[in-house]
Amino acid sequence: MKNIKHLFFLPGVMAIALFMILQGCKKTDKTYYEYENKIQEFDGNALSYLQAQNGIYDSMLVVLKRLPHLEDSLKTKNLTVFAVTNKSFETAVKNLNTTRKAQNKKPISLAEADLAQLDTMMCKYLVREKFRSEDFQNYSDGAFVKSLKFGYPMHILYTKASASGLVNGGPQILTYSDPRNSIFVKFWQRSPTNAVNIATHNSIIHVVAPGHEFGFNDFTTRINK
Structure with a gap:
């Protein structure tokens, strides 16, 4: 039994x-x-949002303070903003001054860097019109957008990360690229986001991952004069 x-x-x-x-x-x-990428709402303009995030966008705000026309655009114009964290600026300045030290030149800070070059680089992170991540999900190869002021073509590619083994089941990611006027993707400078769709009164903000170097790896070349 x-x-x-x-x-x-x-x-x-x-x-x-x-x-x-x-x-x-x-x-x-x-x-x-x-899974839904819930849109955060901020009661204020794009500049106010950056200012409210203590200790995250200090360096970006230093540059914007030196470029009042861009600062004003963040208050008044409809934009897509690819926000750059302090770490990205720290990497750019560190690489610049490592090069300058080897050349026996004095270090340069963001407060001293050439304004015209900062203007050119910063404008690449400010896109005309407001775009949410979902606006790019039907473009398998991504889409080009125009940057503020100079109309420089930047590229945005939409993907979704995998989660717990489920392909495309995780958060939305935008890969933001400087094509460098080349049709060959291998020559592009590309950076992913780690947060998307933060809505303010006049903008949609996407946050560039901190591993990105401000200026799309052109900071040393442009500033080291």
């Missing part, structure tokens, strides 16, 4: 375990299939 009871008991345990696994999978799948 022991053997018979054991044979009935084992399939029962296996059935319960299988049911629990299936329920767990069902819950996980539902979680990721229903």
Whole structure:
């Protein structure tokens, strides 16, 4: 009898375990299939948003302060802003001054860097019109947009990250690129975002990942005069 009871008991345990696994999978799948990149709303303009994030965009604000026409645009114009964190500026300035040290030149800070060059570089992060990430999801190869002031063509590619093994089940990512006037992608300077769709009164803000170097790797070349 022991053997018979054991044979009935084992399939029962296996059935319960299988049911629990299936329920767990069902819950996980539902979680990721229903993933939404919830849009954050900020009650203010684009400049006010940057100013309100203490310790995150200080360097970007230093540059904007020196370029009042851009500062004003962030207050009044409809824009897509690719916000650059302090880390990206720190990397750019560090690389510049490492080069200058090797050349026996004095270091340069953001407060001293050439204004015309800063203007050219900063404008690449400010795009005419307001674009959410979803505006690019139907473009398999991405799409070109025009930067503020100079109309320089930048490129935006939409993807979704994988999550818990589910392909394209995670957060939305925009890859923001400086094509460098080349049709060959291998020559482009590309940077992903780590946050998208922050809505202000006059803009949509996407945050460039901190591994990016401000200026799309042109900062040293442009500033080291």
